[in-house]
Amino acid sequence: REYMLIDGIPVEINGEKNLLELIRKAGIKLPTFCYHSELSVYGACRMCMVENEWGGLDAACSTPPRAGMSIKTNTERLQKYRKMILELLLANHCRDCTTCNNNGKCKLQDLAMRYNISHIRFPNTASNPDVDDSSLCITRDRSKCILCGDCVRVCNEVQNVGAIDFAYRGSKMTISTVFDKPIFESNCVGCGQCALACPTGAIVVKDDTQKVWKEIYDKNTRVSVQIAPAVRVALGKELGLNDGENAIGKIVAALRRMGFDDIFDTSTGADLTVLEESAELLRRIREGKNDMPLFTSCCPAWVNYCEKFYPELLPHVSTCRSPMQMFASIIKEEYSTSSKRLVHVAVMPCTAKKFEAARKEFKVNGVPNVDYVLTTQELVRMIKESGIVFSELEPEAIDMPFGTYTGAGVIFGVSGGVTEAVLRRVVSDKSPTSFRSLAYTGVRGMNGVKEASVMYGDRKLKVAVVSGLKNAGDLIERIKAGEHYDLVEVMACPGGCINGGGQPFVQSEEREKRGKGLYSADKLCNIKSSEENPLMMTLYKGILKGRVHELLHVDYAS
Numbered sequence: 001r002e003y004m005l006i007d008g009i010p011v012e013i014n015g016e017k018n019l020l021e022l023i024r025k026a027g028i029k030l031p032t033f034c035y036h037s038e039l040s041v042y043g044a045c046r047m048c049m050v051e052n053e054w055g056g057l058d059a060a061c062s063t064p065p066r067a068g069m070s071i072k073t074n075t076e077r078l079q080k081y082r083k084m085i086l087e088l089l090l091a092n093h094c095r096d097c098t099t100c101n102n103n104g105k106c107k108l109q110d111l112a113m114r115y116n117i118s119h120i121r122f123p124n125t126a127s128n129p130d131v132d133d134s135s136l137c138i139t140r141d142r143s144k145c146i147l148c149g150d151c152v153r154v155c156n157e158v159q160n161v162g163a164i165d166f167a168y169r170g171s172k173m174t175i176s177t178v179f180d181k182p183i184f185e186s187n188c189v190g191c192g193q194c195a196l197a198c199p200t201g202a203i204v205v206k207d208d209t210q211k212v213w214k215e216i217y218d219k220n221t222r223v224s225v226q227i228a229p230a231v232r233v234a235l236g237k238e239l240g241l242n243d244g245e246n247a248i249g250k251i252v253a254a255l256r257r258m259g260f261d262d263i264f265d266t267s268t269g270a271d272l273t274v275l276e277e278s279a280e281l282l283r284r285i286r287e288g289k290n291d292m293p294l295f296t297s298c299c300p301a302w303v304n305y306c307e308k309f310y311p312e313l314l315p316h317v318s319t320c321r322s323p324m325q326m327f328a329s330i331i332k333e334e335y336s337t338s339s340k341r342l343v344h345v346a347v348m349p350c351t352a353k354k355f356e357a358a359r360k361e362f363k364v365n366g367v368p369n370v371d372y373v374l375t376t377q378e379l380v381r382m383i384k385e386s387g388i389v390f391s392e393l394e395p396e397a398i399d400m401p402f403g404t405y406t407g408a409g410v411i412f413g414v415s416g417g418v419t420e421a422v423l424r425r426v427v428s429d430k431s432p433t434s435f436r437s438l439a440y441t442g443v444r445g446m447n448g449v450k451e452a453s454v455m456y457g458d459r460k461l462k463v464a465v466v467s468g469l470k471n472a473g474d475l476i477e478r479i480k481a482g483e484h485y486d487l488v489e490v491m492a493c494p495g496g497c498i499n500g501g502g503q504p505f506v507q508s509e510e511r512e513k514r515g516k517g518l519y520s521a522d523k524l525c526n527i528k529s530s531e532e533n534p535l536m537m538t539l540y541k542g543i544l545k546g547r548v549h550e551l552l553h554v555d556y557a558s
């Protein structure tokens with residue numbers, strides 16, 4: 001066993017990559033703007049400086065722990081140093097905190113409060129707002145950027161997209177797209193991971209809350225809403241519950257109080273997707289054409305990525321619409337005879353869903369099936385705005401006639417869930433033991449690349465599950481080099497929708513709780529396999545009769 005001293009207390013070193021991780025393990029919240037455990041170390045913000053035994057200063061994020069080392073994290077000098085950095089940043093930063101979209105979630109605001117900054121000794125050099133509002137998914141304001149580079153690294157290292165990078169040098173340094181074009185014209189796929197990583201309000205999720213309030217207040221509208229699987233386990237912490245706790249009943253109760261007319265669960269749409277996608281998989285296997293493996297299509301940032309970087313693979317992407325879009329077509333059909341104007345809202349963990357909803361493929365006579373997408377962050381804002389005390393709400397049930405969903409639909413929100421749901425559909429043994437063994441094939445867990453094999457009749461089905469677009473790109477290269485898979489699930493966000501760009505931010509270590517929350521929700525469902533959802537039969541015999549292709553499919557390749 002090896003130890004070092006942190007503020008005079010011995011702490012065991014156990015494989016931590018750097019001092020920062022060890023210090024955090026010792027229960028000290030060392031400040032940092034630019035450290036994320038899953039990204040490369042940039043070491044730019046200098047907030048995590050510690051004093052070594054010789055009185056020198058080391059950046060904790062880029063210093064490995066060594067046995068016998070002794071460091072201090074809180075000295076007069078360090079306090080002065082950190083205050084100075086904060087004051088310099090604030091001198092160059094807009095201070096309209098009360099009207100900032102990131103108010104209350106900003107690290108700069110948080111640390112200014114923590115270090116008791118009441119006065120800034122330097123002249124105000126803040127620039128005017130420099131807003132890029134061109135994307136449907138994110139809004140950028142470079143005047144709020146502190147150049148920590150978190151967005152650049154996540155876009156490059158995790159997503160392999162490289163839509164943004166540092167430009168210019170010295171005091172002119174900024175974050176820019178190629179040729180400084182609006183972000184909408186760049187390679188950006190709208191995943192929102194940069195907004196999640198951004199410590200200030202420089203990149204935030206596009207806010208559509210006021211548009212939705214307007215529709216709710218309009219007496220001539222009938223406003224329906226669907227709630228995505230991953231939302232229920234991610235808003236707890238912001239609203240007085242624990243992260244990972246399944247809050248679906250309280251969300252329904254809150255939406256009803258806010259004035260939504262019909263409240264549904266996207267998990268029902270996911271059941272439809274399972275039926276259609278498993279049928280497509282088995283058909284493609286049977287036909288034996290050159291369109292394998294089948295790639296899933298429910299993640300819109302992945303579809304964008306495929307269109308921009310691997311268009312030749314589009315014929316491999318499932319023609320199934322995402323659960324959100326399948327369900328939206330059904331809901332709009334169901335209420336098509338209403339005397340009021342129909343408005344459909346989807347509450348999603350995802351920023352790219354805003355782009356998906358606006359795609360021409362999902363419009364009927366120019367009107368989108370999903371009129372507005374709200375992210376979990378926006379839902380939290382609306383609940384707070386309503387004055388609803390979320391933690392005290394009595395849980396309520398979702399509405400009929402689409403009130404049933406299965407555990408297979410719920411697990412869509414975590415990486416591996418779509419695959420597991422499809423496997424539940426295709427295996428012939430539907431016993432609890434068989435389903436339990438599917439959970440242990442390798443499809444579960446937070447790894448960015450997972451593989452599993454399952455028998456289908458006398459054929460082995462080989463599946464791969466990837467999350468994070470860099471992992472997707474690497475897998476695609478392996479497939480191009482000859483590796484065989486039957487089904488590939490891709491989710492753009494690491495860990496799947498539970499870590500979507502529109503979710504409240506949590507450290508990577510905490511994501512697992514959200515995944516566990518969804519698997520517990522699955523355990524509580526008495527129906528586990530999508531084909532056993534009684535609603536499915538009703539839909540196929542009713543609304544969907546003769547219209548399956550029109551309402552549930554899309555051809556991204558055409």
Ligand code: HC1
Pocket residue numbers: 227228229230231266267269270298299300322323324325348349350353409412413414496497498500
């Ligand atoms: Fe997802 Fe999906 S799982 S894409 O991650 O297939 O956003 O939660 O709603 O559509 O069901 C997101 C989540 C979501 C769709 C489903």
Ligand code: SF4
Pocket residue numbers: 138151154155159161162163164187188189190191192193194195
């Ligand atoms: Fe890159 Fe995603 Fe941000 Fe676009 S939304 S800039 S793809 S991280």
